[in-house]
Amino acid sequence: MADVWDELRVTEFPVARRWAYLDHAAVAPLPRRSGAVLRAWTLEQEENGVVNWPVWADKLEAIRDRIASLLSADRDEIAFVNSTTQGIGLIAEGFPWRDGDSVVIPAEEYPSNIYAWMNLASRGVSVRLVPSRAGRIWPEDLIEAMDQTTRAGDQPCRVRFWFSQRPRPAGRDLPGSRSGSLRGRDSGLRSARDRRPEDAD
């Protein structure tokens, strides 16, 4: 097994030749194959402008399908955004909030994952910040902070930027997992994904 990871490190992560590089957030070093795609894209732009636009569009839709499959989601649940901050902002600003709604998030979240929700105060939406205990975010603490007013919550299913907690391995089982249970389908609460019938346009 070690061989597989060693090979992956050498072939896919050129940065690992020189560094033990642990910051893989917004300013992460690129994997080899991502760099290759970007280089090809630049060349394409130089040589053909937007002539091949339909080909790009087809590729984009194929990628949407693959990501949906990876996340066990529907393809119309996948949106492409420039950054995490932009994606959170789109949800925060676009969701049909009602006066008295609440949002539950870990207190030590990355700042741009907090401010977009705080910005909803003028629309009557309150933010409940759940502090960590013993250096960890506990799903039960987040659930405890939720009630029938809670319409969005951050799921503790990825690396926390503050103390690098990784509560459970990322994998295809996430939608039905413990962290998935924070979503409204199991708990009677709702996340940004679960719209109520009365929210229909």
Ligand SMILES: Cc1ncc(COP(=O)(O)O)c(C=O)c1O
């Ligand atoms: C946990 C976490 N969330 C959000 C962000 C912001 O990401 P982006 O630059 O894609 O908006 C970062 C950036 O490092 C992060 O570490």
